[in-house]
Amino acid sequence: MTLMLSPAVRDALESWLKHEKALNSATENTLKAYRTDVLGFLSFLNQHFGEQSGLAPLARVGVTDMRAWMAHERGRGVAARSLARSLSAVKSFYRWLSAREGFEPTAVLSTRAPKFHKKLPRPLAEDAARAMIETVELQSQKGWVAARDVAVVTLLYGCGLRISEALGLTGKDAPLPDVLRIVGKGGKERLVPVLNAARDAVGRYTDLCPFDLDSDAPLFRGVRGGALNPRLISGVMESARMQLGLPATATPHAMRHSFATHLLSAGGDLRAIQELLGHSSLSTTQAYTAVDTARLMEVYEKAHPKA
Structure with missing residues (x-):
């Protein structure tokens, strides 16, 4: 069956996709997925509804329609995961459309996504x-931008930082000290050792960055000088x-995930890795590192030998 969309709906869909690309830096793959969903x-x-999808039918979608x-x-x-993704796209579209057209989107926005077990990202092999990291450097013709991207990705892999934590660093954190004090989820602080590779990568970036890196301002900047958008690193x-x-x-x-997995594979202590990642419980770290139970028990028993 051919999908019949009114010109107004087609225009709305294209305008929303342009909005996502311009303001939220959505990648082409993301935009393609949004369009499909x-x-x-x-x-x-x-x-x-048995009729062409115009703006009027969209505005009257109710709870029973969403359930259907x-x-x-x-x-x-x-699958539940795919449906949750589709629902997220539909909600985003409706949030934008309702603001533009002036209708009440509660029925759509209040729809609950199906529950599913989130899959952890797979770690990369060490090579x-x-x-x-080496290929990230080749993605920009601007030397300082290439150095910036390398510095961020090196922090993710070399220090196990979350992207939000890396981009939360400010000018006062440079040059990087031997140990970084990171404020993670829930305001929980942890100390993270800094490898020479990470210190050197950040140092190269700060040497080339054309903006003044004031102590209280973001360390990593976009091309216009504002705080770096994490979507740019993803892209x-x-x-x-x-x-x-x-x-x-x-x-x-996955770079943070690889940091933890490679440390554990090299014989790192599970409790120490838990602290480095900022996990509140050991069970979270066990799931996160995605190693087999026998390996986890081996490390655990070495760290906590039975009397």
Whole structure:
């Protein structure tokens, strides 16, 4: 069945996608996924309402309509994770559309996503992690931007920082000390040793950065001098991993994941890795490092021998 969209809806969809690209730095892959998800929803509404999807039918979508859509998707075998992603795209579109058109979007925005177990990102092999850092440097023709991207990715892999933690560093953190004091989730502080490679990468960036890195201002800057948007690092890594032939799981968070996994594989103490990552419980670290139970027990027993 051909999807019939009114010119007004087509215009709205394209305008929203442009908005996501311009203001939220959405990548082409992300925009493609958004388009597919929202078009799938609109296709359902065509059949559900028995009429062309215009702005008026979109504005009157209610709770029962949303339930019917989700039931339809599950009925045709869509996994909970994929449905949650589609719902997120639909909500984003409706949030923007309702503000533009002036209708109440509560029925859509209040729809709960199906529950699913989040998969942890797969770690990169050690040589792949090094190749990622080297290839990230090739993504920009501006020397200081290339140095900036290398510095950020090196902090993710070399210090196990979250992207938000790396981009939360300020001018007073440079040059990097031997130990960084990081404020993580929930305001929890932890101390993270800084490798020479990370210190050198950040030092090269600060030497080349054309902006004044005031002590209270963000350390990592965008090309216009504002705080660096994490989506830009995701985009750079996306380009690099495609050049390297790495899977889509090679994300900024996967670099932190690789940091933990490689430390554990090298015989690192599980409790120490827990502290470095800023996890509140050991069980979180066990799941995060994605190693087999036998290996975890071996490390655990060495650290806590039985009497």
